[in-house]
Amino acid sequence: MPDVCVLCKERAQSEQDFDTRAIHFKCQTCGDYWITRNLADDEPEALAAARFALAPYLRHENLQGTIPRLDSENWKQSAARYRNVSLQQKMDRILDYISSRTTEYRQVVTIPVVQDFPLLLARSYQEAFALLAETDRLGLISCDNTSGGGWSGYLTLEGWNVSQTGHQNYRPNQCFVAMWFVKDLAAIYTSVIEPSIRKCGFDPVRIDKLQYNDKVCDRILAEIRRSRFLVADFTGHRGGVYFEAGFAMGLGIPVIYTCQADHMKDAHFDTNHYNHITWTDGADLGERLTDRIQATID
Ligand SMILES: [Zn+2]
Secondary structure (H helix, E strand, C coil): CCCECCCCCCECEEEEECCCCEEEEEECCCEEEEEEHHHHHHCHHHHHHCHHHHHHHHHHHHHCCCCCEECCCCHHHHHHCCCCCCHHHHHHHHHHHHHCCCCCCCCCEEECHHHHHHHHCCCCHHHHHHHHHHHHHCCCEEEEEEECCEEEEEECHHHHHHHHCCCCCCCCCEEEEECCCCHHHHHHHHHHHHHHHHHCCCEEECHHHCCCCCCHHHHHHHHHHCCCEEEEECCCCCHHHHHHHHHHHHCCCCEEEEEEHHHHHHCCCCCCCCCCEEECCHHHHHHHHHHHHHHHHC
16 A cells, blocks of 8 residues: 655655545545556656646645545646646735735744645745745735745735735636627627636636626726736727736736627637637537637646
8 A cells, every 4th residue: 555645746645445446535635635556657757747736626625624635636626726836926925825814914924835835825835935035025015924835914905905905816617708899799709709618627717707796897807916817808809808817917817819700800820829719610629729728728
């Protein structure tokens, strides 16, 4: 029976269930999870290579009170949600981590970085320490002490204010859709774009579908900022779509460009060299969008 975690190869508690042919690991870093024997035996290298994306997924599921079960069918999709998280999203996550453990101003929070770096969406504890230092340099947090593989500190007034907006929490399943809100495109959204995104395991968010009270623009920026990726359809060449795609790019969030073929000739010269999916009808768009999503987020 293996007593090393199949993901990080460090020592971990494990037990086997011979009926379901699965192994239960409790790893300090990667979390509490089940994995089928088939997957553990068939793909050891791919699993080890994906550990930086699987560990954040497993640790977050554990925080929600669930013990995930990785199998040959689901593991790639689970990892895709936490691949290529942008640096901005990782720093936002640091604020969220500290703020969720803070009840009074200047309360010192200790992060056991060597074990908890996956909860900060970092690839390693070294990256987590570097991001903590950078967030400190920006004046959002203040370090009290680093010792024994941990970090202690608190939110500054500025960090407190940013975290109170509640908008900085990364949503690994979320895809923001930027497009022209016009009747002709409504059917393309509901019959093609939305189901294509769901098929890849993500939840599409379109701002006109949300209920909200704060200013629309703030909400748009917040929803983009926490999204895993963005689908931007340039049909009609609305200024808002260009703005939203540019904002996402600036934050290092992947953008998938689409445009109806007839409208491509009017594409702005700043973006017309990006690799757009130029579509003629819904059937044409659906399959290519699904392929592009999978290629972009993997
Ligand atoms: Zn592990």
